[in-house]
Amino acid sequence: MRPDIAFFGNFRSSSRPANSLAVELPIGMAEQARKGRRGDETFASRLGGFCDYQVMSRLPPFLTPLLAGCAVTLLQVVMAVVLLAPEEPITERYSALVQHDSYWFMNIIDRGYQTIVPPVDHKMMEVSNVAFFPAYPAIAALLRNAFNISTGVALLIAAQLAAWGFWTYFFLFCRRWKVARSLQICGTLLILANPAAFFLVAAYSESLFLMALLGFIYWSTAEGRTATVLAAMHGMVMSATRIVGIVCAAFPLVRSAVRTGWRGLLKPRKWVRENRAAVGLTFVAACGGMAFFVLCQLRWGHWDLYMLTQAAGWGIVPDYFAVFRPESYRWLVPALNDPTEVSQLSMTLGAVLLVAIAVCELIPAIRRRAGLPVRAGIYFCAATIYYLSVSGVACVDMESMLRYEFSAYALIVLALLNFLRQFRTPPIWVRALGTAAVALVSAAGLCVQGWYVWNFTRGHWVA
DSSP: OOHHHHHHHTOOOOOSOTTOOOOOOOHHHHHHHHHHHHHHIIIIIHHHHIIIIIIIIIHHHHHHHHHHHHHHHHHHHHIIIIIISOSSOHHHHHHTTOOTHHHHHHHHHHHOSOOOSSOOSSOOTTTOOTTSOSHHHHHHHHHHHHHTOOHHHHHHHHHHHHHHHHHHHHHHHHHHTTOOHHHHHHHHHHHHTSTTGGGGTSSSSHHHHHHHHHHHHHHHTSOSHHHHHHHHHHHHHHHHHOTHHHHHTTHHHHHHHHHHOGGGGGSHHHHHHHTHHHHHHHHHHHHHHHHHHHHHHHHHSOTTHHHHHHHHHHOOOOOTTGGGOGGGOOOSOOOTTOHHHHHHHHHHHHHHHHHHHHHHHHOTTTOOOTTHHHHHHHHHHHHHHHHHHHHHHGGGTTTTHHHHHHHHHHHHHHHHHHHHTTSOOOOHHHHHHHHHHHHHHHHHHHHHHHHHHHHHTTTOOOO
16 A cells, blocks of 8 residues: 555544544554643643633732732822922921821830820820720831831831732722723722822821721632631731721621521521631631730720720710711811811711612612622621711711721722622713713812822821
């Protein structure tokens, strides 16, 4: 037999269509190809698999939000330091973000917690400084000791790294929920333009609390043991940063209750047994704040020394019915140079926003069940922050409510993105109106924020 006939004779008939590009190799060549594939697997196939899965599936989901979060954080720092801080050398301009409460954190880092019992009846950090939770000054102290930098710079770096983390988790949520790029931009602008948003990059604990809270929500809604460990770590930092974080640690419980139905709560033992993972995560997350109370009990014999110091120095006597009193709300347009009036209006607007969100979730025509357990948990955290903040500052005419309400506002914007992503793309005129509204609100908010940053960096009280 001719060699060429023998060669082509080794082909088998194929059931594939005639126009198929696939052909079968001769038996010998097919065996060699299979061996070749096995031999080349570590070089080509595995490399291709690594590139396709490892790089394309693992790095971009975190890399893109990391870069976006870094860009937004740098934008905030540049706006505050380069554009609005006093005209001084760059180091002085940067240090201008250390003001007011920042000095209390510096005192805690330099001296540790010190107090007399009972606490001094006025604000004097040299005598009683147990008025702030420990996570933020503790992290700043680690940075100071690790890099041999000043206490003020350590506080700023800690806050700005936490702001980076907050924005990263914001974009990670958008990626997980497949939020449209246009909605992501609108949500970013709405948060960025809040008059109190600059506190994310100032030497305050707002950014650390929000970063830990969003990280706690993000990882507690993910699967796997690693996610649970990360959620617990974020939760402990959250509750050790702000007292309200202890209550926000109940997010997994609220999410589980909405997901399984509220009727299950009628049999609490069975419900706890079925949701023991959520119960355990809530307890561990709350341990950060509870550890601070244990420290106060062991060192000074008063677990509630934080509350006692707040009451003695700041005159904070909680009024848990303030949110239900009509006289607590202010509807007049405030003067920009009156921070108390602005905080009073922000308290009113926060209530309006919470009610509006509740109405949207309850109207049958627009109600969406998908993602509701997560949104319900986020709403719970936002409402908790709002309610406890109002209860705490009602006795001082809502002072600093502008800053406290910002955390609740950021959560509501995040939940709103989850809600809106489920609708079909609206007509172009609806999108145009929405874009124009966001642009106007953002422009107005940035103008007000610029005024506050200008005053804040010059030592004036803002919130």
